[in-house]
Amino acid sequence: MTWDFAEANPLSESTGNFIGAIDWIAKVVEISPYSTKGFVQRLDATKSDIYAKSIVVSTDPPYYDNIGYADLSEFFYVWLRRSLSFIYPDLFSTIIIPDKERELVATPYRFSGSKQKAKEFFETGLGETFKRMREMAHDGYPLTVYYAFKQTETDDEVSLTERKGNSDSRASTGWETMLEGLIKAGFSITGTWPMRTELSNRTVASGTNALASSIALVCRPRPETAPSATRRQFVNILKRELPDALQKLQQGNIAPVDLAQASIGPGMEIYSRYSKVLESDGERMPVRIALQLINQTLDDFLAEQEGEFDAETCFALIWFEQHTFNEGLFGDAETLSKAKNTAVQGLVDAGILTAKAGKVRLLRRDELPKNWNPQTDNRLTVWEATQHMIHELQDRAGNQGAANLLSQLGTIGEAARELAYRLYNICDRKGWAAEGVAYNSLVISWPEISRLAAETEESTPLQMALL
Numbered sequence: 001m002t003w004d005f006a007e008a009n010p011l012s013e014s015t016g017n018f019i020g021a022i023d024w025i026a027k028v029v030e031i032s033p034y035s036t037k038g039f040v041q042r043l044d045a046t047k048s049d050i051y052a053k054s055i056v057v058s059t060d061p062p063y064y065d066n067i068g069y070a071d072l073s074e075f076f077y078v079w080l081r082r083s084l085s086f087i088y089p090d091l092f093s094t095i096i097i098p099d100k101e102r103e104l105v106a107t108p109y110r111f112s113g114s115k116q117k118a119k120e121f122f123e124t125g126l127g128e129t130f131k132r133m134r135e136m137a138h139d140g141y142p143l144t145v146y147y148a149f150k151q152t153e154t155d156d157e158v159s160l161t162e163r164k165g166n167s168d169s170r171a172s173t174g175w176e177t178m179l180e181g182l183i184k185a186g187f188s189i190t191g192t193w194p195m196r197t198e199l200s201n202r203t204v205a206s207g208t209n210a211l212a213s214s215i216a217l218v219c220r221p222r223p224e225t226a227p228s229a230t231r232r233q234f235v236n237i238l239k240r241e242l243p244d245a246l247q248k249l250q251q252g253n254i255a256p257v258d259l260a261q262a263s264i265g266p267g268m269e270i271y272s273r274y275s276k277v278l279e280s281d282g283e284r285m286p287v288r289i290a291l292q293l294i295n296q297t298l299d300d301f302l303a304e305q306e307g308e309f310d311a312e313t314c315f316a317l318i319w320f321e322q323h324t325f326n327e328g329l330f331g332d333a334e335t336l337s338k339a340k341n342t343a344v345q346g347l348v349d350a351g352i353l354t355a356k357a358g359k360v361r362l363l364r365r366d367e368l369p370k371n372w373n374p375q376t377d378n379r380l381t382v383w384e385a386t387q388h389m390i391h392e393l394q395d396r397a398g399n400q401g402a403a404n405l406l407s408q409l410g411t412i413g414e415a416a417r418e419l420a421y422r423l424y425n426i427c428d429r430k431g432w433a434a435e436g437v438a439y440n441s442l443v444i445s446w447p448e449i450s451r452l453a454a455e456t457e458e459s460t461p462l463q464m465a466l467l
């Protein structure tokens with residue numbers, strides 16, 4: 001994390017300018033119908049005596065070790081104290097920020113470097129907080145929890161050790177701890193909404209595949225009578241119910257970078273319906289394993305969409321997963337192409353592949369033929385459509401260039417968007433962040449590209465008449 005602060009030019013009108021920032025805050029204050037009666041207090045959420053009875057809880061809890069808020073606040077506190085302590089003497093009564101040690105954060109340096117102790121402190125504190133919330137929350141209203149944490153972001157030694165021997169390593173300690181806390185406190189997750197909350201220009205998002213959404217988890221107390229389920233039952237219900245939820249997320253154009261996080265919600269809705277999900281040895285299945293099974297179902301869902309792609313695209317997907325745009329052996333390509341019901345020469349003719357001196361590789365986007373016209377391409381593939389659109393978007397005429405292509409692509413256009421989800425998923429698993437950005441960007445830009453494509457289609461007959 002880069003710690004910096006900006007001294008905005010008060011006369012500037014660019015994004016993040018001084019007046020704009022004041023305006024945002026003013027909007028939030030004005031939005032509340034009770035704003036005149038609102039008040040803020042700094043209290044320790046883990047302490048049992050702070051909650052009144054029958055409250056409505058909506059919370060954005062800390063994300064494991066993601067951000068040290070107390071450290072961050074201290075960075076500014078010492079400066080603010082100098083200029084504001086005579087206006088707010090109570091707020092600035094201490095030399096450094098108070099109660100720092102009560103902050104729920106899994107940072108080992110607070111525990112003489114012990115990751116295990118930091119983990120235990122965080123888990124116990126968060127679990128205690130959710131239990132208190134469960135006791136005090138009003139029956140008529142759900143608890144809502146906002147959570148924006150990428151599943152693959154936690155990479156500490158604790159989880160690495162646990163991951164050994166697991167086929168899927170993507171369940172994160174942050175998500176796991178938060179969900180275990182909620183479920184052990186007696187909550188079921190009854191709904192989830194991805195919400196666009198994160199700004200793409202924030203410091204940790206710049207040039208990365210940072211999340212665009214927070215997930216709002218809607219939780220209700222789990223009935224005492226909730227039944228248990230076996231692992232097999234849980235997996236079957238996941239397979240039956242999750243694809244529908246994933247399809248809705250894709251139809252809503254969720255960013256590929258957010259899809260894995262967003263799928264946790266509907267998956268956990270199923271898991272937390274039961275008092276317990278039991279493994280074959282009678283042990284309770286932990287959230288970590290449930291998250292891995294949800295990830296697996298997401299992979300299967302995306303892989304099944306391959307059935308809708310042409311043979312050349314199916315070849316390119318597998319080749320890409322093994323080699324990206326690097327060279328591989330001709331013989332391997334030939335075997336794979338036969339399995340996919342196509343041929344190396346066909347792939348070369350289709351403008352996807354180059355084959356020379358016993359080596360083949362996928363064409364990079366900057367090598368794609370210029371002035372490509374989908375309407376005159378007699379071997380039109382979804383792969384080319386996706387790569388050409390990204391090339392237009394990133395390196396050439398931007399949204400308008402991609403829109404011009406989309407208006408000529410017909411139904412292949414929608415398949416190109418689906419392929420972008422699949423390719424992002426592969427890049428994410430393989431850790432190819434830069435290539436992943438390309439596919440994520442295409443989906444994020446899709447609403448604007450489609451709008452421009454519709455305009456282009458409307459204006460085309462007129463242009464032809466003028467010609």
Ligand SMILES: C[S@@+](CC[C@H](N)C(=O)[O-])C[C@H]1O[C@@H](n2cnc3c(N)ncnc32)[C@H](O)[C@@H]1O
Nearest residue numbers: 043044045046060061062063069070102103104
């Ligand atoms: C993810 S942040 C919330 C950010 C906030 N929604 C925003 O947009 O600015 C989590 C917050 O929990 C606070 N927190 C950590 N431990 C706490 C505790 N024991 N009691 C109360 N708040 C705590 C952190 O200081 C941090 O402000």
